[in-house]
Amino acid sequence: xxxGVEWAMHSCLNLSWAEPGxxxxxxxxxxxxxxxxxxxxxxLQALARAGILSSVxxxxxxxxxxxxxxxxxxxxxxxxxxxxxxxxxxxxLLRKGPGGSDDVDYRAHCVISQEMRAAExxxxxxxxxxxxxxxxxTVETRFPHTPEATRDRFVNAPT
Amino acid sequence: xxxGVEWAMHSCLNLSWAEPGxxxxxxxxxxxxxxxxxxxxxxLQALARAGILSSVxxxxxxxxxxxxxxxxxxxxxxxxxxxxxxxxxxxxLLRKGPGGSDDVDYRAHCVISQEMRAAExxxxxxxxxxxxxxxxxTVETRFPHTPEATRDRFVNAPT
DNA sequence: TTATCTTGGACATGTAATATCCAGAATATG
DNA sequence: CATATTCTGGATATTACATGTCCAAGATAA
Numbered sequence: 591x592x593x594g595v596e597w598a599m600h601s602c603l604n605l606s607w608a609e610p611g612x613x614x615x616x617x618x619x620x621x622x623x624x625x626x627x628x629x630x631x632x633x634l635q636a637l638a639r640a641g642i643l644s645s646v647x648x649x650x651x652x653x654x655x656x657x658x659x660x661x662x663x664x665x666x667x668x669x670x671x672x673x674x675x676x677x678x679x680x681x682x683l684l685r686k687g688p689g690g691s692d693d694v695d696y697r698a699h700c701v702i703s704q705e706m707r708a709a710e711x712x713x714x715x716x717x718x719x720x721x722x723x724x725x726x727x728t729v730e731t732r733f734p735h736t737p738e739a740t741r742d743r744f745v746n747a748p749t
Numbered sequence: 750x751x752x753g754v755e756w757a758m759h760s761c762l763n764l765s766w767a768e769p770g771x772x773x774x775x776x777x778x779x780x781x782x783x784x785x786x787x788x789x790x791x792x793l794q795a796l797a798r799a800g801i802l803s804s805v806x807x808x809x810x811x812x813x814x815x816x817x818x819x820x821x822x823x824x825x826x827x828x829x830x831x832x833x834x835x836x837x838x839x840x841x842l843l844r845k846g847p848g849g850s851d852d853v854d855y856r857a858h859c860v861i862s863q864e865m866r867a868a869e870x871x872x873x874x875x876x877x878x879x880x881x882x883x884x885x886x887t888v889e890t891r892f893p894h895t896p897e898a899t900r901d902r903f904v905n906a907p908t
Numbered sequence: 909t910t911a912t913c914t915t916g917g918a919c920a921t922g923t924a925a926t927a928t929c930c931a932g933a934a935t936a937t938g
Numbered sequence: 939c940a941t942a943t944t945c946t947g948g949a950t951a952t953t954a955c956a957t958g959t960c961c962a963a964g965a966t967a968a
Contacts, residue, residue, distance in 0.1 A: 648966030709875035716868035807935030
């Protein structure tokens with residue numbers, strides 16, 4: 591899995607602590623963890639294209655959450671960055687095996703492919719069942735100072 | 750996920766249909782699906798190192814299952830090829846964030862990391878609960894001619 | 909009008925997967 | 939014993955993709 595997923599998760603979480611209506615620039619979000627701003631910006635664009643973030647150009651512009659954190663699942667974020675394809679890609683080996691046919695879609699009929707897809711479905715189900723709001727609540731319970739510290743960073747960003 | 754997992758799955762399944770005690774060469778296993786023999790051999794070596802296959806050098810040598818199919822889970826095969834690491838690698842971004850400390854292992858404490866690990870655990874649990882014997886039984890039910898066709902390929906391999 | 913910020917494309921770099929080749933060790937067979 | 943077969947493991951090449959940078963153009967607040 592690409593590192594962009596981790597960046598996106600943390601950035602969305604940080605944005606969930608921004609003042610309502612406030613847009614945060616890619617530069618400030620990158621400064622949080624010393625990430626390359628231009629590259630993080632690419633991930634943020636992907637989140638915006640997926641409808642998770644909304645973007646605003648120009649001065650006082652930047653990114654903000656486009657939905658309530660309760661409406662953003664962790665799966666949404668993963669799919670926005672990684673795409674919708676399964677990690678296990680069935681190359682339809684059976685097509686070249688004994689009795690293999692060009693007319694059969696082995697992604698659907700190969701038993702191995704089915705088992706791997708079933709396992710990934712469990713993974714997706716777990717991620718779909720957890721929202722940004724869940725994560726935020728857990729963090730706030732364990733580290734109550736985090737919201738304030740985050741907003742402070744937004745206002746008083748280094749560099 | 751690397752394509753080697755798919756090759757390994759199909760090769761183990763094919764080996765489960767070999768005559769008891771018979772070793773099958775990497776060349777013949779590769780001929781099944783027109784795979785590059787030398788590269789498939791590398792994957793088979795990894796399976797052997799993991800104890801899933803046993804290997805025999807010399808004439809009449811090759812690979813065979815080292816355990817009963819009931820004792821080989823799909824997770825075993827995936828781990829043998831892909832390694833034990835999670836797909837989501839926590840880079841401990843929080844270390845550089847506000848209040849981050851070099852003395853904390855954020856792979857354990859970061860809530861995002863925990864959520865991602867929990868999801869992968871569900872994936873692993875699904876794979877661990879399915880064995881090569883399960884897959885073989887399903888295939889034999891749906892395609893009863895497969896065992897015979899596979900053994901025939903072993904004996905009468907092209908090239 | 910100017911400075912800020914996103915957008916998207918082009919391009920460079922680095923790294924891992926994929927693939928090939930070879931020398932050496934093991935071993936069945938005659 | 940001699941030979942052919944096959945695995946073992948390292949070296950190396952190739953390719954694909956992730957990572958990262960840069961720039962011109964468009965949008966917009968002040």
